[in-house]
Every structure is written in structure tokens, then in C-alpha cells.
Amino acid sequence: MxxxxxxxxxxxxxxxxxxxxxxxxxxxxxxxxxxxxxxxxxxxxxxxxxxxxxxxxxxxxxxSHFPFIKTIDDFDFSFQPSISKTQIKDFCSLRFMENNENIIFIGTPGTGKTHLATAIGLEATRNSKLTYFITCKELTNQLKRARSENTLDRRLKHFYSYSLLIIDELGHDILDEESAADLFQLIQMRYERHPTIITTNYNISQWHTIFKNNKIALDAMLDRLLHHSSIVTINGPSYRLKEVSEYLID
Known part of the structure; x- marks a missing residue:
């Protein structure tokens, strides 16, 4: 040789x-x-x-379990003028993570909430921040299963450990009393320690329809979520309908 x-x-x-x-x-x-x-x-x-x-x-x-790989450069801000590009760029600087602040994206289906959350998550991952993406339904199902197997504390610690946790589609299903309590416990653990990004179709004033018959858990969770958070409300059309309409144009 x-x-x-x-x-x-x-x-x-x-x-x-x-x-x-x-x-x-x-x-x-x-x-x-x-x-x-x-x-x-x-x-x-x-x-x-x-x-x-x-x-x-x-x-x-x-x-990380991202649903797709889309960066902030892939987002069409001209189609959603209600979104501040400057604000989203600031999120991608990860300053919110340094301050342990949360981000809540609110908007109707197809307006780009998941895309923006994923893009921020990708930037965190690029900067060696341990990030995890999960739907609210899958999260609460895992916690419910862990509760039945007497491993809830261990599962909560698992989700707590991520530098950035993205919970997608809060409100896709109504949460029963146990699921609401489990979700609150996780948010409480992460409070002022690790930031969380949440996407939802519901305005915060409508969250009582998600946490049905559990006002105590809702109020306690909102108290911690909103204390250090940025709320981004997207008022605009659906990207998916845009793509469909383009095919329908003669």
C-alpha cells in the first residue's frame, strides 16, 4: 500500500x-x-x-419525524400577506429558543401553519437542537398508552427532553379529561425550560371546545403557554385550494 x-x-x-x-x-x-x-x-x-x-x-x-422537508425559502409569503416575513425570519434565528418562548400558529386548514413550524424546526435541527415533531393526536395517544402501562412519567420525560417540541393540529380531536391532564402536565414541565411550537385551526377563545369539560386544565395550560409566547394568526386562503384552482383554470 x-x-x-x-x-x-x-x-x-x-x-x-x-x-x-x-x-x-x-x-x-x-x-x-x-x-x-x-x-x-x-x-x-x-x-x-x-x-x-x-x-x-x-x-x-x-x-425528528418531520412530515416533510420544507424550509422558509419554500414558503410563498406573497400568497399569505397576513404573515410577517420579518417575524418568521426572527423565529428562524432561534432567538425564541434562547428565551424559552413558545410559538402558536393559528389558521384554517392549508394556510401554511405546519410548513412554518417545520421550517423553524429544521433550522433548529441544523443548529444541533434536538427537535421532535408530533401531531397532538399521536402525542395524547402515546401518553394515554403510557398511562395504561404505568410508564407515563418516563414518557413525559422523553417529550420534555427535546430542545424544541412541535405539536401539530391541536384541536383535531376533542381531548378527554385524562388526555387534557397529560398534555397540561407536559406543557407545565417544559414551561420556561424548553420552547414548544403549537399549530391549531382554533382561535384561543375557542379552545374550550377542545378541552371539553376540563376548564381547569385549559386555564392552567394557557397560563403557562401564553406567558412567554408569540401568537401568529394566519388570515388567508388555503395553499391546497390554490394548487387545485390552478389546474381548473382554462
Whole structure:
């Protein structure tokens, strides 16, 4: 085995594939006097850091359970003028996470709530923040199952542990007393410790229809959710209807 192949093998054994990817090109530049020693080393290290970040991001995407991969650049703000692009860009800066603030997206179906929540979640994942996306129905079902198996505390701690938790479609189903209590307990655990993003079709004044016969749990949850939160109300048409109408135009 020649020296170059031996070096590549050692780099790969050390998981320094960012080095080995560009090593040949860097060596050529050094031999041509296009790069000095420290410049060459910097390029190798920079590429290793880049590759490592990409791997962490890919791993984060895998565990996050995002419904799709859509960034803020994919969002058509011109179609939803009620949304402040500046505000959404600020969310993507993750300043809200530093302050442990929540975000609540309110709007009718198809207005882009889930897209925006996912885009922010992707930015958090890109910055190595452990993020998890789950529908409210699936969340409460998991907590209900854990309660029946006497593992509720462990399951709550699991959802508490995420740096950012996205709960999609609050209000898709009416919550019974136990589910309302479980959801409140999770929100209480995360309060002022980890931010949560919630999407819902219902204005907050209508949440009593979701937490039916459980005003105490609703009031307690709202007290914690709204204390440090940004509420984004989307008043606009459905993207899905827009796509359908485009096909119908003669």
C-alpha cells in the first residue's frame, strides 16, 4: 500500500472523511504552491467540520419525524400577506429558543401553519437542537398508552427532553379529561425550560371546545403557554385550494 492510500485508510478509520474527501485536491494545491501549510490544514479542518455538521443534521432529521422537508425559502409569503416575513425570519434565528418562548400558529386548514413550524424546526435541527415533531393526536395517544402501562412519567420525560417540541393540529380531536391532564402536565414541565411550537385551526377563545369539560386544565395550560409566547394568526386562503384552482383554470 502506498503512503497516500495508507493515509486515506487511517483518516477513514478515525472517521475523518471530511479530510479524505478533499485531500488529493489539497495536496495538488500545496505541490503547486497555491496553498501554504496552514492554509491547507485549515481547508482540511473546515471541510471536516462541514461534514460533521451535515451528519449531525441528517441524524437530527431522522429522529425528528418531520412530515416533510420544507424550509422558509419554500414558503410563498406573497400568497399569505397576513404573515410577517420579518417575524418568521426572527423565529428562524432561534432567538425564541434562547428565551424559552413558545410559538402558536393559528389558521384554517392549508394556510401554511405546519410548513412554518417545520421550517423553524429544521433550522433548529441544523443548529444541533434536538427537535421532535408530533401531531397532538399521536402525542395524547402515546401518553394515554403510557398511562395504561404505568410508564407515563418516563414518557413525559422523553417529550420534555427535546430542545424544541412541535405539536401539530391541536384541536383535531376533542381531548378527554385524562388526555387534557397529560398534555397540561407536559406543557407545565417544559414551561420556561424548553420552547414548544403549537399549530391549531382554533382561535384561543375557542379552545374550550377542545378541552371539553376540563376548564381547569385549559386555564392552567394557557397560563403557562401564553406567558412567554408569540401568537401568529394566519388570515388567508388555503395553499391546497390554490394548487387545485390552478389546474381548473382554462
Amino acid at each position: 502506498d503512503n497516500y492510500s495508507n493515509l486515506i485508510e487511517k483518516l477513514n478509520n478515525l472517521s475523518l472523511d471530511g479530510f479524505s474527501m478533499i485531500l488529493e485536491d489539497v495536496i495538488k494545491k500545496v505541490n503547486n504552491n497555491d496553498l501554504g501549510f496552514y492554509e491547507a490544514l485549515n481547508q482540511l479542518v473546515d471541510n471536516q467540520i462541514k461534514v460533521k455538521k451535515e451528519k449531525v443534521y441528517a441524524a437530527g432529521i431522522k429522529v
